[in-house]
Amino acid sequence: MTEQTQAELDTISANDDEFMIRRRRHVDAGITGLNLTAMMDVMTILLVYLIKVFADAPQNITLNDDLRPPASTAPDNIVPAVRVMISNGAITVDDKTVLTLKNGEVVASDPKNRYGPLSGALQKRVDDIKAISQRTKGPGFDGILMVVADEDTPYGLLADVLSQAGRAQFTSYRLTVRHK
Amino acid sequence: MAGGGGEGELNLVPYLDIMLNLIMFLLVVTAYIVELREAPVLVPSLVGEGGSPPSDAEKKGFLSVTVSPRALSVICSLDTVPPIELLRKGASLPYPDLTKVLRQLKETQNLEEALQIVADPSTPYSEVVATMDAARSDSKGDLFPGIQLALAASQ
Numbered sequence: 001m002t003e004q005t006q007a008e009l010d011t012i013s014a015n016d017d018e019f020m021i022r023r024r025r026h027v028d029a030g031i032t033g034l035n036l037t038a039m040m041d042v043m044t045i046l047l048v049y050l051i052k053v054f055a056d057a058p059q060n061i062t063l064n065d066d067l068r069p070p071a072s073t074a075p076d077n078i079v080p081a082v083r084v085m086i087s088n089g090a091i092t093v094d095d096k097t098v099l100t101l102k103n104g105e106v107v108a109s110d111p112k113n114r115y116g117p118l119s120g121a122l123q124k125r126v127d128d129i130k131a132i133s134q135r136t137k138g139p140g141f142d143g144i145l146m147v148v149a150d151e152d153t154p155y156g157l158l159a160d161v162l163s164q165a166g167r168a169q170f171t172s173y174r175l176t177v178r179h180k
Numbered sequence: 181m182a183g184g185g186g187e188g189e190l191n192l193v194p195y196l197d198i199m200l201n202l203i204m205f206l207l208v209v210t211a212y213i214v215e216l217r218e219a220p221v222l223v224p225s226l227v228g229e230g231g232s233p234p235s236d237a238e239k240k241g242f243l244s245v246t247v248s249p250r251a252l253s254v255i256c257s258l259d260t261v262p263p264i265e266l267l268r269k270g271a272s273l274p275y276p277d278l279t280k281v282l283r284q285l286k287e288t289q290n291l292e293e294a295l296q297i298v299a300d301p302s303t304p305y306s307e308v309v310a311t312m313d314a315a316r317s318d319s320k321g322d323l324f325p326g327i328q329l330a331l332a333a334s335q
Binding site for chain 2 (some may be wrong): 036178
């Protein structure tokens with residue numbers, strides 16, 4: 001009697017275990033059905049958007065110890081324009097180094113034409129913009145120059161750069177500053 | 181982006197991990213980006229706009245602020261306004277005092293909207309920008325939003 005009861009109990013227990021395993025498999029099958037494709041789409045769109053925003057931002061300027069613009073309360077937002085950067089070591093026009101600086105002065109092989117490379121680079125930039133504008137029938141050259149200078153730059157150097165820009169037909173200067 | 185079932189399906193989980201990490205990196209980097217703004221400056225005009233010159237009665241005064249290592253000087257083209265000199269206090273130039281003087285002049289004199297800042301060639305750019313800030317506006321509103329830059333001729 002006892003042995004029979006034990007055998008019945010074993011059978012019932014084995015059936016229950018099998019039932020639970022089947023049930024768990026059934027539930028698991030529901031969980032593995034989670035669709036990752038939609039999440040993948042969302043992530044891809046977010047990623048492309050962020051990369052695009054970073055790449056196209058006009059204020060995409062790498063600041064470092066040699067280039068730290070002064071803090072200011074100026075309210076205007078940055079507009080895309082030809083960019084001149086005056087760091088402690090160099091002057092660049094649209095990220096191309098045209099002049100080397102040492103102690104706030106231009107290091108030039110020809111002292112009579114110290115700003116020649118800068119003037120040439122700005123003039124070339126203006127000519128390129130005008131040529132592209134003519135070809136694409138775009139809005140044309142607007143004469144805006146974005147000047148990003150380090151806070152310790154001597155004002156005389158900045159004035160010389162603006163003077164060269166004026167000769168290259170730039171008529172509107174916008175000084176880039178850190179928002180205070 | 182084709183999904184679908186089947187045992188041979190491409191495993192998207194590693195790609196998701198990479199994308200999630202990239203997105204988190206970009207979002208965190210955004211927090212450390214320095215916010216930049218622009219301060220427009222005017223080109224000094226050497227030639228008049230044309231038309232008849234203004235009479236003495238309607239002639240507006242033009243202010244010039246000189247930045248030197250020692251002081252800030254305010255000079256007005258009107259004979260009735262004497263030059264004002266604001267001496268340096270400690271490490272920085274007296275920008276709040278300059279703002280007060282300019283506000284007082286704007287309220288009492290007939291002045292142009294533009295103001296000229298003349299600086300010594302050795303003046304740090306940050307001091308020129310701070311002077312521009314002091315001259316642009318105060319708590320009451322705009323002072324001289326149009327700012328021209330000029331170089332001290334005597335240097």
